[in-house]
Amino acid sequence: MSGTESDAERLDYARQAIEHAYDKGWTDGLPVVPVTAGMVEEFLATTARARDEVIAAVPHLGRECTVEQAAVNAALAGCRPEFFPVVLAAWDALMRERTVTGGGWQSTSGPAPLIVVNGPIRAELGINSAGGVLGPGFRANATIARSVGLVVRNVFGIRPHELDQTTQGIPGRWTLCLGENEEESPWEPLSVELGLPAGADAVSALLLRTSEFVDNRHTQNAEEVLWDICDTVARTGAAIVPHSSAGLILGVEHAQQLADAGFTKAEVQRWLSEHAVRSHAELNRAGKGIEGSPSNVDERGMHMVPDPGQIPIVVAGARNAAMSMVVRPFGFGGWSREPQLVERAAAHAPAGAGSAR
Amino acid sequence: MFEAMIDPTTRPSGGTTSGARAPRHGTLNGLTVGLLANVKQNAEEFLGAVGDLLAAEHGTAGVVRRKKLSITDPVPASMLAELADACDVVVIGVGDCGSCSASAVADGLAFEAAGIPAAVICSDAFAVSADAMANVMGESGYTYVTTAHPVAPLNSGEVRERATTALPTIVGLLTAQANTTAAA
Numbered sequence: 001m002s003g004t005e006s007d008a009e010r011l012d013y014a015r016q017a018i019e020h021a022y023d024k025g026w027t028d029g030l031p032v033v034p035v036t037a038g039m040v041e042e043f044l045a046t047t048a049r050a051r052d053e054v055i056a057a058v059p060h061l062g063r064e065c066t067v068e069q070a071a072v073n074a075a076l077a078g079c080r081p082e083f084f085p086v087v088l089a090a091w092d093a094l095m096r097e098r099t100v101t102g103g104g105w106q107s108t109s110g111p112a113p114l115i116v117v118n119g120p121i122r123a124e125l126g127i128n129s130a131g132g133v134l135g136p137g138f139r140a141n142a143t144i145a146r147s148v149g150l151v152v153r154n155v156f157g158i159r160p161h162e163l164d165q166t167t168q169g170i171p172g173r174w175t176l177c178l179g180e181n182e183e184e185s186p187w188e189p190l191s192v193e194l195g196l197p198a199g200a201d202a203v204s205a206l207l208l209r210t211s212e213f214v215d216n217r218h219t220q221n222a223e224e225v226l227w228d229i230c231d232t233v234a235r236t237g238a239a240i241v242p243h244s245s246a247g248l249i250l251g252v253e254h255a256q257q258l259a260d261a262g263f264t265k266a267e268v269q270r271w272l273s274e275h276a277v278r279s280h281a282e283l284n285r286a287g288k289g290i291e292g293s294p295s296n297v298d299e300r301g302m303h304m305v306p307d308p309g310q311i312p313i314v315v316a317g318a319r320n321a322a323m324s325m326v327v328r329p330f331g332f333g334g335w336s337r338e339p340q341l342v343e344r345a346a347a348h349a350p351a352g353a354g355s356a357r
Numbered sequence: 358m359f360e361a362m363i364d365p366t367t368r369p370s371g372g373t374t375s376g377a378r379a380p381r382h383g384t385l386n387g388l389t390v391g392l393l394a395n396v397k398q399n400a401e402e403f404l405g406a407v408g409d410l411l412a413a414e415h416g417t418a419g420v421v422r423r424k425k426l427s428i429t430d431p432v433p434a435s436m437l438a439e440l441a442d443a444c445d446v447v448v449i450g451v452g453d454c455g456s457c458s459a460s461a462v463a464d465g466l467a468f469e470a471a472g473i474p475a476a477v478i479c480s481d482a483f484a485v486s487a488d489a490m491a492n493v494m495g496e497s498g499y500t501y502v503t504t505a506h507p508v509a510p511l512n513s514g515e516v517r518e519r520a521t522t523a524l525p526t527i528v529g530l531l532t533a534q535a536n537t538t539a540a541a
Contacts, residue, residue, distance in 0.1 A: 016358075016359075017359055017362060020358070020359045020362065021362070024364070024366075025366075026364075026365050026366065034359070034362045035362060035363040035365065036361050036362065036363065037361070037363060039363075040363060059430075060429055060430055060431055060459075060460060060463060061459075061490075061493050062493070062494075063493075069365070069367070072363050072365045072367075073365050075363075076365050102427065102428070102429045102430065102456075103428065103429030103430075103455075103456035103459075103460070106429075106455045106456045106459060106486065107454070107455050107456060108454055108455045150365065154365040154366045155365070155366065157366070157493065161485060162485060162486070162489040163455075163459060163486055163489040163490065163493070164455070165454070165455025165456075165458075165483060165485075165486045166455070
């Protein structure tokens with residue numbers, strides 16, 4: 001047998017292994033990487049955490065996910081072993097979210113985990129924070145997020161048409177991992193805003209219902225840009241009265257424009273909180289008239305996001321056009337605002353990196 | 358072939374045990390009915406109509422109404438204990454979303470385990486989710502009452518109609534010894 005023939009045989013075998021995974025129902029629709037025991041050990045070697053430590057759970061289903069199960073599914077998703085500490089930090093962050101422990105994976109809303117990575121580990125692992133940040137094309141972004149979805153499917157057993165009752169879902173539901181563009185952001189990174197030291201490798205996470213673009217290359221007036229963003233923030237369709245939500249993945253140009261006009265991140269949050277109001281007439285017109293007197297409703301109408309701290313702002317993307325995304329945090333209880341440090345086994349920490357521990 | 362491929366669905370064994378069913382009363386006459394509503398729109402109205410019909414047509418003695426505030430979480434232990442103490446049977450619903458249909462089934466099983474016959478009402482759009490939850494609990498084939506989806510936008514007359522239609526199945530589930538009859 002020639003070298004080419006035996007190579008072809010091995011590739012055929014690889015194809016059959018991928019088909020086997022499909023037959024077993026292990027995939028999210030795309031091919032997965034066949035996982036061996038040796039691969040799992042490579043993943044486990046990147047963390048100091050015990051393989052049987054429970055890192056995620058769906059309490060009302062009595063289902064738990066251990067470090068080892070997360071490692072298997074990260075390998076399956078196509079992660080490199082060195083991505084695994086970020087996967088673990090993402091689960092640490094997600095498990096702080098009431099929406100995650102409260103049945104979000106089963107919701108008709110079909111929410112997507114947004115995983116935001118800060119710190120030098122972005123460059124080290126190739127986590128994209130610039131052009132095309134919402135994907136596709138970057139292995140770390142794509143596979144870290146995908147590994148979360150495979151745990152939901154394979155470990156928790158929450159699958160579409162079964163325990164997952166998603167009505168339509170969100171394009172890219174299991175692909176929303178991004179690095180913050182700290183290099184071009186005019187403000188402190190998200191992880192620092194939320195209380196972690198500058199330079200630390202950290203992951204923040206929350207569930208989203210969707211993202212909606214705001215294209216404003218029309219004005220040099222920062223407040224006009226905010227009004228344009230505000231129109232999307234205050235959209236009646238996103239309101240489940242008397243609740244709504246909003247966050248921003250601000251493009252670099254919008255962020256810099258706002259900062260140049262003197263806005264801090266907190267001031268942008270406050271401005272949107274104050275101005276994102278829909279009138280009673282507009283809500284009534286949409287069949288969403290408000291009964292009773294919730295605290296976020298007054299004579300002006302419904303204040304869509306009354307708490308500025310509940311408007312997460314991340315700066316990401318290329319500095320080549322003034323466009324941003326309004327994102328929709330899922331759930332009414334608010335997000336935890338608790339980023340988690342990326343912790344690596346000593347042998348896998350970069351030389352001289354002390355802040356990552 | 359592919360024996361060396363790690364199964365990503367493997368989970369530690371155990372956790373699901375098949376729960377007992379509460380002993381049934383032959384009749385509902387003179388019994389106190391617990392109504393455990395969730396926060397879905399029309400859930401309380403639906404259960405209230407069921408309570409009225411049970412009193413009028415089956416001679417139940419009274420109702421205890423409770424509302425579960427979490428869509429997803431199991432019924433709080435204190436609420437379960439309170440209803441189990443005060444009631445002879447419970448009606449639970451309405452499972453009208455992905456999470457709450459599964460949660461309603463879990464609550465029904467919890468009351469059965471506590472010795473109280475339970476009838477769970479889910480909208481038919483979420484039967485798959487309710488069945489999947491029963492499977493998770495090791496209770497494949499658990500029977501509940503289905504009503505047509507949607508429930509949320511119905512007016513009070515329509516809710517009452519639905520309750521009237523569902524009533525025979527509810528009564529059957531609460532009185533029949535084996536919880537294996539067909540859903541309405």
